[in-house]
Amino acid sequence: MSNGLLKGKKGIIFGALNNQSIAWKVAERCHEEGAEFILSNAPIAMRMGEMDELAAKTGSDVIGADATSLEDLNKLFDAAIAKFGKLDFILHSIGMSVNVRKGKHYTDLNYDWLQKGWDVSAVSFHKVMRVAWEKDCMNEWGSILALTYIAAQRTFPDYNDMADNKAYLEGIARSFGYYWGERKVRVNTISQSPTVTTAGSGVKGFGGFLGYAEAMSPLGNANALDCANYCVAMFSDLTRMVTMQNLFNDGGFSSAGVTQKVVERFE
Numbered sequence: 692m693s694n695g696l697l698k699g700k701k702g703i704i705f706g707a708l709n710n711q712s713i714a715w716k717v718a719e720r721c722h723e724e725g726a727e728f729i730l731s732n733a734p735i736a737m738r739m740g741e742m743d744e745l746a747a748k749t750g751s752d753v754i755g756a757d758a759t760s761l762e763d764l765n766k767l768f769d770a771a772i773a774k775f776g777k778l779d780f781i782l783h784s785i786g787m788s789v790n791v792r793k794g795k796h797y798t799d800l801n802y803d804w805l806q807k808g809w810d811v812s813a814v815s816f817h818k819v820m821r822v823a824w825e826k827d828c829m830n831e832w833g834s835i836l837a838l839t840y841i842a843a844q845r846t847f848p849d850y851n852d853m854a855d856n857k858a859y860l861e862g863i864a865r866s867f868g869y870y871w872g873e874r875k876v877r878v879n880t881i882s883q884s885p886t887v888t889t890a891g892s893g894v895k896g897f898g899g900f901l902g903y904a905e906a907m908s909p910l911g912n913a914n915a916l917d918c919a920n921y922c923v924a925m926f927s928d929l930t931r932m933v934t935m936q937n938l939f940n941d942g943g944f945s946s947a948g949v950t951q952k953v954v955e956r957f958e
């Protein structure tokens with residue numbers, strides 16, 4: 692399916708690790724819609740990942756950057772500007788919690804790990820936008836997106852400190868989005884259904900999460916391709932006046948009190 696929605700648009704896509712990654716699907720869809728972009732990921736992820744395959748498929752360069760490092764981000768943006776001139780879109784699809792990885796309970800968080808995960812999952816979004824801001828490298832009517840999860844608003848115990856990281860991430864979208872408005876650039880977060888990926892599957896009880904969300908969503912869970920299609924819409928010229936929003940791509944989960952499917956399980 693291609694409607695040429697992103698023809699001529701240039702961007703940077705962070706976070707495609709393997710073909711299950713949401714960012715991988717976003718890259719495929721953006722390519723189909725005519726965009727050109729640089730793929731970026733943490734250097735360590737590039738060594739273990741399959742990014743070269745995606746790069747070949749989409750005709751993209753791969754440039755490593757630890758998204759917590761201003762030095763790496765400066766180099767990445769300099770390379771993007773040298774290649775494309777100004778940019779039209781950025782996707783931040785980055786998340787990691789050391790406490791989740793190591794199975795540390797929320798009531799007993801390791802604060803060094805908390806800080807690391809916060810920096811990777813939330814503050815890196817500020818850093819990405821700050822570097823783009825300082826280089827003044829976004830075209831007017833450009834679009835910047837990050838991916839988030841509803842645990843920012845409601846409690847999902849096993850999501851652990853990632854819930855707080857996502858709340859902070861969504862705050863950054865609003866706060867920095869205000870300033871980007873001066874430059875006619877929009878900033879939003881997309882709050883996605885639970886999705887089977889490397890990061891998603893790291894959450895304890897993920898299968899239960901997935902099944903519960905499916906039963907609680909009138910349309911069912913949105914998958915990675917659904918998310919990619921929403922990202923394409925948000926990068927396109929059809930959504931120019933949407934900014935500083937947290938947009939739910941979740942089959943209705945966020946508005947459903949209960950569904951018949953869930954009620955039946957208790958009868």
Ligand SMILES: NC(=O)c1ccc[n+]([C@@H]2O[C@H](COP(=O)([O-])OP(=O)(O)OC[C@H]3O[C@@H](n4cnc5c(N)ncnc54)[C@H](O)[C@@H]3O)[C@@H](O)[C@H]2O)c1
Nearest residue numbers: 706708712713733736758785786838885886888889890891
């Ligand atoms: N999978 C889900 O259920 C789900 C639901 C809602 C939101 N999200 C969000 O979607 C985004 C993408 O996650 P995913 O599910 O596709 O998993 P994923 O594991 O494929 O992607 C996470 C990415 O973050 C990258 N990353 C980690 N540390 C980094 C660093 N220091 N610098 C640069 N990149 C770094 C990883 O290499 C990886 O590519 C995340 O923000 C995640 O929280 C996921």
